[in-house]
Amino acid sequence: MALLPAEFADLERFSGWILETERERYAKRLATPMEEMQAFYDAAFPRLAEANKYLEDYPLGQAERPIPEPQRNLLLLMMSLVLVSFPVEVWQQARVPDSGATYLDLVVEPRF
Amino acid sequence: MPHFPKPAEGSWTEHWPEISTAPVDYTDSVDPAFYELEREAIFKKTWLMVGRIEQLPKVGSYFTKELHVADTSVILVRGKDKEVRALYNICRHRGNKLVWNDYPGEEASGTCRIFTCKYHAWRYELDGKLAFVQQEGEFFNLDKGQYGLKTVRCEVWQGFIFINLDPDAAPLVDFLGEMGKGLEGYPFQEMTEVFTYKAEVGANWKLFIDAFAEFYHAPILHMKQAVKDEADRLAAVGFEGLHYDLKYPHSMVSSWGGMSPPKDLSMVKPIERVLKAGLFGPWDRPDIEGLDELPPGLNPSRHPKWGVDSFHFFPNFMLLLWAPGWYLTYSYWPTGVDSHIFESSLYFVPAKTAAERLAHELAAVTFKEYGLQDANTLEATQRSLKSRVITEFPLCDQELLLRALHQASRDYVKEYTDGTSAS
Numbered sequence: 001m002a003l004l005p006a007e008f009a010d011l012e013r014f015s016g017w018i019l020e021t022e023r024e025r026y027a028k029r030l031a032t033p034m035e036e037m038q039a040f041y042d043a044a045f046p047r048l049a050e051a052n053k054y055l056e057d058y059p060l061g062q063a064e065r066p067i068p069e070p071q072r073n074l075l076l077l078m079m080s081l082v083l084v085s086f087p088v089e090v091w092q093q094a095r096v097p098d099s100g101a102t103y104l105d106l107v108v109e110p111r112f
Numbered sequence: 113m114p115h116f117p118k119p120a121e122g123s124w125t126e127h128w129p130e131i132s133t134a135p136v137d138y139t140d141s142v143d144p145a146f147y148e149l150e151r152e153a154i155f156k157k158t159w160l161m162v163g164r165i166e167q168l169p170k171v172g173s174y175f176t177k178e179l180h181v182a183d184t185s186v187i188l189v190r191g192k193d194k195e196v197r198a199l200y201n202i203c204r205h206r207g208n209k210l211v212w213n214d215y216p217g218e219e220a221s222g223t224c225r226i227f228t229c230k231y232h233a234w235r236y237e238l239d240g241k242l243a244f245v246q247q248e249g250e251f252f253n254l255d256k257g258q259y260g261l262k263t264v265r266c267e268v269w270q271g272f273i274f275i276n277l278d279p280d281a282a283p284l285v286d287f288l289g290e291m292g293k294g295l296e297g298y299p300f301q302e303m304t305e306v307f308t309y310k311a312e313v314g315a316n317w318k319l320f321i322d323a324f325a326e327f328y329h330a331p332i333l334h335m336k337q338a339v340k341d342e343a344d345r346l347a348a349v350g351f352e353g354l355h356y357d358l359k360y361p362h363s364m365v366s367s368w369g370g371m372s373p374p375k376d377l378s379m380v381k382p383i384e385r386v387l388k389a390g391l392f393g394p395w396d397r398p399d400i401e402g403l404d405e406l407p408p409g410l411n412p413s414r415h416p417k418w419g420v421d422s423f424h425f426f427p428n429f430m431l432l433l434w435a436p437g438w439y440l441t442y443s444y445w446p447t448g449v450d451s452h453i454f455e456s457s458l459y460f461v462p463a464k465t466a467a468e469r470l471a472h473e474l475a476a477v478t479f480k481e482y483g484l485q486d487a488n489t490l491e492a493t494q495r496s497l498k499s500r501v502i503t504e505f506p507l508c509d510q511e512l513l514l515r516a517l518h519q520a521s522r523d524y525v526k527e528y529t530d531g532t533s534a535s
Contacts, residue, residue: 085474
């Protein structure tokens with residue numbers, strides 16, 4: 001079953017990156033080889049501006065009109081893209097260099 | 113030649129005669145005896161920021177705050193009269209911790225009508241009054257009016273909830289003084305989309321404030337965050353604040369904001385170009401009242417390139433207000449001489465579109481990437497300071513806030529020890 005809007009069907013193969021929380025997204029980043037993150041980035045980044053444009057018709061924060069599931073999934077997928085942009089664009093590795101065993105947990109996260 | 117004008121004395125530091133330019137003794141960050149004195153002289157005597165009123169939206173909303181530094185826990189709660197109160201989280205029967213879930217050491221939050229102790233079901237009203245005693249007839253002349261929860265001083269400034277463990281402390285607004293007054297009226301209440309980060313850091317609480325109280329480190333430690341040419345340029349130029357201010361024991365630094373938006377799109381990473389956001393936040397201001405005419409305490413030099421003001425309210429609260437209309441808080445909660453819990457929250461006007469939400473996400477993710485580097489560097493600093501092979505360190509003019517922090521800590525401890533030895 002399709003998780004994303006039909007216009008973004010080509011990104012279905014990356015649906016493993018549709019994750020509800022930052023904690024899950026960060027854990028997947030740390031557990032995923034660079035080549036896989038690069039492939040996700042290479043496919044999703046060129047669609048980012050288009051996704052933003054497409055999602056303009058689905059405003060957030062309207063209790064009476066919640067964002068439909070496929071569009072919500074697209075936004076969650078793009079949030080994962082934001083997270084993998086650091087390994088791909090900056091670090092060339094999944095972990096922040098010189099960060100050792102340090103962690104910084106997101107304990108309160110805005111939901112939509 | 114400075115890029116931005118300095119005071120007539122030739123430096124910011126010398127502008128305040130009470131601040132020395134001599135090397136600073138960092139024994140205060142490794143000495144267990146000094147830490148014990150800080151607990152008494154600072155953390156049990158000054159106003160501590162524990163949260164925002166948005167965390168207590170309705171009658172009965174509560175959250176607990178663990179204060180390891182004072183070996184205690186405090187409940188923050190909105191009462192039936194809508195007032196926000198602070199109560200010691202200690203049942204009056206036999207001292208059990210009143211509010212907690214699963215793990216007694218962890219913080220809890222929620223909504224309730226009444227607090228009920230897990231141990232013997234003593235119940236307390238939201239204002240702390242003892243409402244019910246199990247088998248009350250078994251007790252001896254028990255006057256319930258004398259056994260309410262012990263209260264903690266609690267005052268709210270601009271929606272920030274502060275507590276003070278000293279019942280005789282001067283009012284909060286007096287403590288925050290002119291530096292607080294200069295920020296009044298900022299639309300904090302509009303910025304309710306919150307990201308809160310938490311970490312245990314193996315360093316003295318002052319060392320992390322040091323790290324965030326100067327931007328001198330930014331072009332070096334975080335060099336890889338910018339594209340190569342821009343990183344080289346930033347490192348060569350270094351950092352200079354637009355303006356500094358000291359309203360002892362509080363202080364602030366005002367900084368330019370080169371990246372929001374950048375002069376040239378090639379200066380920033382591809383994702384930033386598309387999402388129009390980065391470490392300095394979204395490039396576009398949200399459409400709310402109160403950002404066109406800022407309170408007088410912000411951007412004190414009225415510089416057109418202004419990007420962020422970073423305020424340090426002694427002892428452990430930092431407030432950063434960014435030109436693109438969002439704010440950031442840092443809190444540092446000591447758990448020992450060489451450890452503390454670091455908490456940071458980013459506050460945005462709630463996103464109305466996916467594009468806005470992703471811009472916030474990029475700002476938050478970027479913050480975490482930087483923060484991880486900062487936190488780990490501190491553990492390295494703590495380790496080398498602990499050897500006490502070298503105890504004094506030269507601080508530059510861009511590190512004025514660090515001098516103010518360490519001096520205020522020493523002054524509070526001295527005043528306390530002078531007072532106790534005199535009595």
